[in-house]
Amino acid sequence: MTTLSDFDAVGIDGRPVPLKQYQGQVVLVVNTASACGFTPQFAGLQALHERYAPQGLVVLGFPCNQFGRQDPGSNDEIAQFCERNYGVGFPMMSKVDVNGAAADPIFKWLTRAAPGLLGTTAVKWNFTKFLVGKDGRVLRRYAPQEAPAALSKDIEAALAA
Template sequence: MAGVYDFTATSLAGEQVPLKRFEGQVLLIVNTASACGFTPQYKGLEALHQALAPRGFSVLGFPCNQFGRQEPGDARQIEQFCASNYAITFPMFAKIDVNGSGAHPLYQYLKNAKSGLLGSSIKWNFTKFLTDRSGQVVARHAPTAKPEGLTKEIEALL
């Protein structure tokens, strides 16, 4: 059975990262944007990452410019924004598409594994997918779901 560990993604630094590197961890995979009303969620995502990483948890951020063109920067600008505004330490990946024919294969898998309220398409920035330690998608959360509100659900998987 396929899982998130079967995919590879490009880091902001341009490195090919096999997601197998995160095998055995609980993951919160989020499509992000620097100029969105939900952008302050970076603070909560980083807090979750800091608090739970020692127990086998990681947030993975995937910038996306498909919603209101709210992630217009290149990799260097995205990295600089995340570092200077939110001191992000969790892995951030290169900008991707999450919908359409050019959607990253990881996101094709995530959307097929857990459909949203209005179907499988991602509706906006900061949609969150939670995976268990075996790489299976166990939950999908809308952009309005605050990261701190997911703590108990994540801890139950740790």
Template sequence: MHTRIYQFSADDHRGEKIELSNYIGKVVLIVNTASECGFTEQYKGLQELHDKYNTQGFEVLAFPCNQFKQQEKGSNADIKSFCDLQFNIKFDLFSKVDVNGTNAHPLFKFLKKEAPGILGTKSIKWNFTKFLVNKEGQVIKRFATITKPQQLESDIEKSLEMKC
């Protein structure tokens, strides 16, 4: 039996605890994000994926992170305001987390173990690393920062077509 994301919880941008078991039966894309990064425009592509596939059971979960050149300095309220004003996001935005190091959120420790990076690296190298999770809560693929959201469409579609 594979371990699944459903054992974890995380605080949303309002500080409210969200059980990831709320996403049972959904295909989920988990992304570490930042507002002042050269890849911040990917928020637009993430919203487009959300718009296109949400009614079919797809969710984007954004986890702001300030570990890469302090590109996410603001408070959770600042980050939410930025995302709404700049990209009108409708997907779930969580509280700022660490994705690497001893204070890394347990979810990201799990994601990195389940889907290591190039050459088996466990660390996340930069903002907008993406993890695709199937309807059963299993991590099926890791995508690098440079992978644009629209490049994930075929993997998302395949995951949505799979029966639980």
């Protein structure tokens, strides 16, 4: 069985990030963009990070430029934007593709484990969210329009499990 701990990512600073380090924690994986109508969700994601990180939640942001070219900047520019405009303190990864042949393996796994509406595996837009339990298995997928605060009940349940 594959779990989140089986994957590695690359941090926005270019350093390797073995996701094994988050084993036993609840993880919220989000594909992000800096110039999207949903970009203000960074504030809500940061609020979740501040509220639940002490209890074991990790928010991981993965910038993506596949939807309307809404994150064209470099990793450095994205990191500066997120910190300056939203005070993002949760881990941000390097820009990835979430769909297609070049999709990051993490997103290939996430989308197969938690299909979207009508069983589709494609990520439909920026700020699609995936909640992963302490056991590293995907618990739920959330549509981009679902505000981060709306995930609180599910996050609390996952943290209590």
